Amino acid sequence: MSFVSAIDTATRRNASLLCVGLDPEPAKFPAHLRGRTDAVFEFCRAIVDATADRVCCFKPQFAHFAAQRAEGALERLIAHIHEQHAGVPVILDAKRGDIGSTAQHYAAEAFERYGADAVTVNPYLGRDSVQPFLDRADKGVIVLCRTSNPGARDLQDLGVGGRPLYQHVAQLVARDWNANGNCALVVGATYPEELREVRALVGDMPILVPGVGAQGGDVEAVVRNGKNAQGAGLIISSSRAILYAGSGEDFAAAARREAQKLREAIDRWR
Amino acid sequence: MSFVSAIDTATRRNASLLCVGLDPEPAKFPAHLRGRTDAVFEFCRAIVDATADRVCCFKPQFAHFAAQRAEGALERLIAHIHEQHAGVPVILDAKRGDIGSTAQHYAAEAFERYGADAVTVNPYLGRDSVQPFLDRADKGVIVLCRTSNPGARDLQDLGVGGRPLYQHVAQLVARDWNANGNCALVVGATYPEELREVRALVGDMPILVPGVGAQGGDVEAVVRNGKNAQGAGLIISSSRAILYAGSGEDFAAAARREAQKLREAIDRWR
Numbered sequence: 001m002s003f004v005s006a007i008d009t010a011t012r013r014n015a016s017l018l019c020v021g022l023d024p025e026p027a028k029f030p031a032h033l034r035g036r037t038d039a040v041f042e043f044c045r046a047i048v049d050a051t052a053d054r055v056c057c058f059k060p061q062f063a064h065f066a067a068q069r070a071e072g073a074l075e076r077l078i079a080h081i082h083e084q085h086a087g088v089p090v091i092l093d094a095k096r097g098d099i100g101s102t103a104q105h106y107a108a109e110a111f112e113r114y115g116a117d118a119v120t121v122n123p124y125l126g127r128d129s130v131q132p133f134l135d136r137a138d139k140g141v142i143v144l145c146r147t148s149n150p151g152a153r154d155l156q157d158l159g160v161g162g163r164p165l166y167q168h169v170a171q172l173v174a175r176d177w178n179a180n181g182n183c184a185l186v187v188g189a190t191y192p193e194e195l196r197e198v199r200a201l202v203g204d205m206p207i208l209v210p211g212v213g214a215q216g217g218d219v220e221a222v223v224r225n226g227k228n229a230q231g232a233g234l235i236i237s238s239s240r241a242i243l244y245a246g247s248g249e250d251f252a253a254a255a256r257r258e259a260q261k262l263r264e265a266i267d268r269w270r
Numbered sequence: 271m272s273f274v275s276a277i278d279t280a281t282r283r284n285a286s287l288l289c290v291g292l293d294p295e296p297a298k299f300p301a302h303l304r305g306r307t308d309a310v311f312e313f314c315r316a317i318v319d320a321t322a323d324r325v326c327c328f329k330p331q332f333a334h335f336a337a338q339r340a341e342g343a344l345e346r347l348i349a350h351i352h353e354q355h356a357g358v359p360v361i362l363d364a365k366r367g368d369i370g371s372t373a374q375h376y377a378a379e380a381f382e383r384y385g386a387d388a389v390t391v392n393p394y395l396g397r398d399s400v401q402p403f404l405d406r407a408d409k410g411v412i413v414l415c416r417t418s419n420p421g422a423r424d425l426q427d428l429g430v431g432g433r434p435l436y437q438h439v440a441q442l443v444a445r446d447w448n449a450n451g452n453c454a455l456v457v458g459a460t461y462p463e464e465l466r467e468v469r470a471l472v473g474d475m476p477i478l479v480p481g482v483g484a485q486g487g488d489v490e491a492v493v494r495n496g497k498n499a500q501g502a503g504l505i506i507s508s509s510r511a512i513l514y515a516g517s518g519e520d521f522a523a524a525a526r527r528e529a530q531k532l533r534e535a536i537d538r539w540r
Binding site for chain 2: 106125169
């Protein structure tokens with residue numbers, strides 16, 4: 001099954017557009033996990049097991065594992081999701097971007113080593129830097145378009161041919177890069193107007209929307225402006241607000257409640 | 271010592287603008303190393319030891335280690351360079367780019383975990399995505415500007431305000447991002463005209479130039495167009511042409527000869 005179909009199926013089965021972002025930060029872990037050598041894995045596993053029937057996918061963030069020397073935990077975590085929660089796809093959020101020969105190694109890392117179902121990529125190096133990912137029709141390629149951070153405007157909003165660069169990227173991906181139907185875009189929740197414009201350019205293509213929750217994105221505006229003709233096509237990601245909703249031994253239950261709340265808030269506007 | 275001073279010192283001491291890129295590909299290793307569990311480290315260590323007095327720096331490419339599950343080899347390799355070849359800086363070529371909170375984890379990974387002296391970063395997410403790197407005045411931040419691959423033109427050549435995007439990036443870095451004097455740029459050897467234009471915009475700032483050798487960049491055009499007023503300010507990187515110059519047990523000696531040849535070819539035009 002392709003990534004886009006897998007997301008659709010999980011969205012329907014769990015009635016959810018919510019993606020839980022897995023950004024482990026040991027300093028924020030509950031006290032009973034701190035200092036354990038497998039704390040990163042155990043924390044994420046508990047979050048995953050508590051929320052898997054409430055999400056359309058999970059999104060582990062690469063830097064949070066790499067900075068902790070926890071590549072092994074990342075491998076085990078993705079394997080655990082596939083084994084215990086079959087049908088819930090995993091997006092490896094690594095924002096890769098390098099020249100063609102190197103991009104092949106990054107594709108091997110994401111899809112063979114980690115077994116991810118999709119990966120985020122940066123478009124600055126152009127088509128051939130993304131080609132080894134695009135060639136994998138069974139995997140998703142999620143291209144940065146308009147990101148959720150303040151600095152996004154430095155390059156992404158620059159005018160090219162009468163419109164901002166991020167719209168050019170959206171159209172490039174929709175028209176030229178999506179021959180295998182495996183592309184998606186990243187548009188931050190903090191810019192709902194831009195989200196509306198991107199949706200108008202890309203038809204039903206899935207859009208990954210980070211920045212709801214801790215970064216302040218407005219759920220109503222995101223869903224209204226971002227949904228496709230089927231009331232779906234959105235992967236709305238929240239990390240910190242869910243992961244660190246509780247700080248005691250019941251942190252996973254607190255995460256489930258928070259995920260449930262956000263899932264319902266999203267559903268209200270579909 | 272800052273990264274820029276360290277490069278200057280190594281350039282002078284070894285009379286070299288050459289950077290050896292460390293892109294290990296086990297399928298190309300000499301037969302006697304293949305199948306050894308520490309092959310990635312041993313291959314790179316031999317190349318490093320054979321060329322360290324002929325280079326201004328080394329540049330391990332992250333994907334080539336990550337795809338092999340060889341993060342441990344990368345840590346050991348950088349530590350080996352610092353211990354055995356003190357004064358030769360190490361650029362971690364990872365092309366990082368993510369929002370501020372995540373960028374901090376990437377900075378920790380590059381500088382604390384791996385102990386790199388500089389890292390390559392992607393500018394698409396703007397200033398705050400690079401800030402955690404810029405804040406490290408002792409470390410180098412090498413920003414992608416005009417890359418060496420064919421797809422570079424897809425975004426980097428788009429006209430913004432009457433000039434191509436890559437020139438806008440060059441000026442942004444030189445004027446706004448370089449308060450700590452720790453920035454450099456990446457401009458591919460395959461585009462010498464663009465290199466001349468970037469040099470004109472950024473004064474004496476170091477420019478990392480990949481693409482000499484296997485990718486076909488012309489040494490004379492690179493040095494003539496890229497050198498600064500001191501006949502330096504270039505970090506000319508070659509990987510495959512040096513690493514795989516030989517395929518027998520004497521591969522490191524073959525790499526040294528190739529490095530020596532390229533160093534002399536570069537020196538002819540300084």
